[in-house]
Amino acid sequence: MKSVDELLDIARRAVGLGYDTLLNMAPGEVRHKSDRDTVTEVDLKIETDVRDFLSRVTPEAAFLGEEQGGQVDLNGDQDVWTLDPVDGTSNFAHGVPLCGVSLALIRNGRPIVGAIVAPFLGLRYHAAHERGAFCNDRQIQVSKTTELSEAIVSIGDYAVGPSAATKNARRIQLTTSLAENVERVRMFGSAALDLAWVAEGRTDATIILSNKPWDTAAGVLLAREAGAFVIDAGNTPHSITSTETIAVTPGVADSLLELVPRT
Template sequence: MHQLDHLVDVARKAVRIGHELIKTARPETVTEKTDRDTFTDVDVRIEHEIREYLAEVTPDIGFVGEEEGRSDAAADSPYVWGLDPIDGTANFVHGVPLCGVSLALMQGDRTVVAAVSLPYLELHYSAVVGGGAFVNGRKLSASKTTELSKSIVAIGDYALGDGAAEKNRQRIALTAELAARVERVRMFGSAAHDLVWLAEGRVDGAIVLSNKPLDLAAGILIAREAGALVMDSSGAEHTKASTHTIAVAPAVADQLLSLVQSIF
């Protein structure tokens, strides 16, 4: 098996493939997956090219992508690459420069390597379990904010599809409670941005009221390696089985979790 230090370098190179494609390509086709949830020909191209690169340099590791699914290669491997080729596709389609490429190396339920690239901002994030998190070579540390009233908290997109109306009643109630308690609420439209900016100290908390591993796995490792806490809304440590994703700077964790639990 490859060493993790080598694999994080592989991951960085892989997301740079998507980085360059996002910067140079505009979508020619936009396809609806479900109610108002779309993917583009650029998503598919990025996934295809990164899949091919990883199959060449790590043929003994499996792969699963958001658009084309799981590779049959290396099906018996304990490791698998998980890719979201464009996190924030709606932003990308509309020309909003908040989207990214998110790649995680997972060992069962555990993410061991992560790389996230934000192409329009030239920010390249990475982490190895137990080895810290970095952006453009600089080590990351979550914010030291101690008061919720001085915190910026990012929230995930409102729900789409079946059951969206009920889910959004809860989300709107949460937004209202946050608006009354925190310095600012932000919705960037990309979980990758939420989590890596938490790791960098740009925001103090990130609330994603879902748990989709391909969207979240890389950002969660980067946030944790920067010292942030990542939990379910119950307060338990976040796992693949969690319903929600609450990531937060340690000093305001109890305050933010209490606020979330007042709604859910």
Template sequence: MNTDLQELLRIGSLAVDQAAAVVRGKVVGQVTGKGDRDMVSALDLIVEDRVRSFLKRETPEIGFLGEERGGENIDGADLTWALDPVDGTANLVHGLPLCGVSLGLVQGDRSVLGIIDLPFLQRRFCATDGNGAYAGDARLTSSATASLDAAIVSIGDYAVGAAAGERNRRRLAVTQLLAERALRVRMFGSAAVDLAWVASGQVDATIAMSNHPWDMAAGVCIAREAGCAVMDADGTPHTLKSSATVTAAPGVRDAVLKLLQDSKALVP
């Protein structure tokens, strides 16, 4: 299909407008567990259903994948929207403002468009493939930090659910080495926040040992277009098939990859 990314950015932005307005209403509604130490709120479902309905009407030829209700028309689709209706639900439920609406557009296994809205911080980030990344009218650039000991590095949430202990060994090893080598370590509890802030240069790198398309599709496009290195844990370019999502300012890329390599030796 002929892909007009700027037109799709306009349509996606309208969808996120609706989603952000619902989130700002703060009516979380019923909170239901979904597995070990995970949750979904009524608000997540309302946002996902509203965005899905809007995009199905405006772009019926494009598939849709939502975190909460799964995929629709994604088999064989050239393009697929990927939505996390509230990235950082646990933060939202506890009254913490670090959460966001994350809407990406995926072509094959590559993110080509991203919109992240942080409703309680009143900031929106967006990008399309080859056209740069922006917060409002301001073009984003990654930080100029040149050494890990001067860097603020955020990490993704620890694993929960089946085999969480085993899966967290590498995460804990990474945390240990970051505590020894980085200026500061942060866990914000939202991949949308992590990726938006590394794109804007507020954070120098972010390491998530996971890669769900609804979590990452928007943010990896934004970070890449801001000049960040966006990689798998082994340094290969990030795709939706990657096992991890590692994003770094160019000046700390090599140090972050070395740390990830060194962390393997700490895992029994």
């Protein structure tokens, strides 16, 4: 079995493939997967390239990608790579630079290595279990904010597709509560950057009222390794089966959670 250090190196090399493609290839054809959910030629190319690379260097691991899926058990004994080839596809397709490639290795239901790159911002993040979190090879930590009125909090995208109105009622309630209590509310359109920026201390918290492993696994690991509390709306530790993803600097965790509407 490969060591964690070897797996982290592989993850960084893999997202490096996506870094170059995302930076240098136009979106090409933009297709609709479902209601207001799109995929570009770049998404498909990155997923294919990364999957092929990982199958060569880690043939023992399974693979789960956002675009092409995979038959995996994230809580099983087999290691699973999970990839979002372009996190923030809508941003990318519209020329908004807030997008990236997010890759994590899941072992026994938890991410143990993760790498995120945001090529248009020149940012490369990586983390491994109990080894810290890094941006451009500089170790990062969460902010030391202790007052909610001084906190910048990002939120995940509003829902689309079936039951969007019902789901968005809760999101709108959250937005209203935050707007009345925090310094600023932000919606970046990329779960990977939401979590990485909490890890880096650019923001103080993110609240994403959904949880897809390819969107969040790498960022969850980054945030944890940088000192964030990573939980769900029930204030229990975040897991691969959580329905929400909340990362927050410890100083405002209790006061922030009071604002999150329960299901």
